[in-house]
Amino acid sequence: MAETVYDFSLRTLQGEAFPLAALRGRPLLIVNTASQCGFTPQYAGLQALQVTWGGQDGGLVIIGVPSNDFGNQEPGEAAAIGAFCESNYGVTFAMMEKSHVKGAQAHPLFQWLGEQAGFLGKPRWNFYKYLTRRDGSLAEWFSSKTAPESQKLQRAIEAVI
Numbered sequence: 001m002a003e004t005v006y007d008f009s010l011r012t013l014q015g016e017a018f019p020l021a022a023l024r025g026r027p028l029l030i031v032n033t034a035s036q037c038g039f040t041p042q043y044a045g046l047q048a049l050q051v052t053w054g055g056q057d058g059g060l061v062i063i064g065v066p067s068n069d070f071g072n073q074e075p076g077e078a079a080a081i082g083a084f085c086e087s088n089y090g091v092t093f094a095m096m097e098k099s100h101v102k103g104a105q106a107h108p109l110f111q112w113l114g115e116q117a118g119f120l121g122k123p124r125w126n127f128y129k130y131l132t133r134r135d136g137s138l139a140e141w142f143s144s145k146t147a148p149e150s151q152k153l154q155r156a157i158e159a160v161i
Helices: 042-054 078-089 108-117 151-160
Strands: 009-011 017-019 028-033 061-066 129-132 138-142
Touching: 028 042, 028 108, 042 061, 042 078, 108 138, 129 151, 138 151
Parallel strands: 028 061
Antiparallel strands: 009 017, 028 129, 129 138
8 A cells, every 4th residue: 555655656758667766755746747738838837847946956856647538638649748748848857658647547646646635636637736745745736727837836835845
C-alpha cells in the first residue's frame, strides 16, 4: 500500500522509467495534460513555474502526464506530444507517457492522488494539478480552472517550498 507520492513510478515520453523515489524530499506538482484542450495554454504557465521554482536547490518538480481520458483531447503518440509541448510552449519540465487518470484503468499514482484528495479531487478534466509536500504527502489539489499563475497556486507552492 502506497503511503507517499514517492512510492510510485512513471515512464517518460521516451519510455524510460521515472521513479518518483528519486525525487524524495522535493515538492512535486503533478498535472494531467492534453494538447487539444481549452486549458492547453496552461503549459506556458507551468513552464513559467518551472523557471521560477524548479531551479532552486530542492526546488519544485513539475511533472506532466498526458491523458486522452477527457474528450479525446490527447490523441497523439509520445513523439508528437513531446514535439508539440516543446515547439509550442518550450516545455522543459518532465513529461511522462500518456496514461489513464480516471476510472478502473487509472495509473496507480492517479488512483492514490484521487484517494488523498477525496471525491471532488479526482481528475474531472484535463489540467488537474496535485501539489505534494517534501514528505510526499498531498498538500493541495487544484481543478483545471486554477491557472498556474493564480495567487492561490503560487501561495500553495510557496508554502511547500
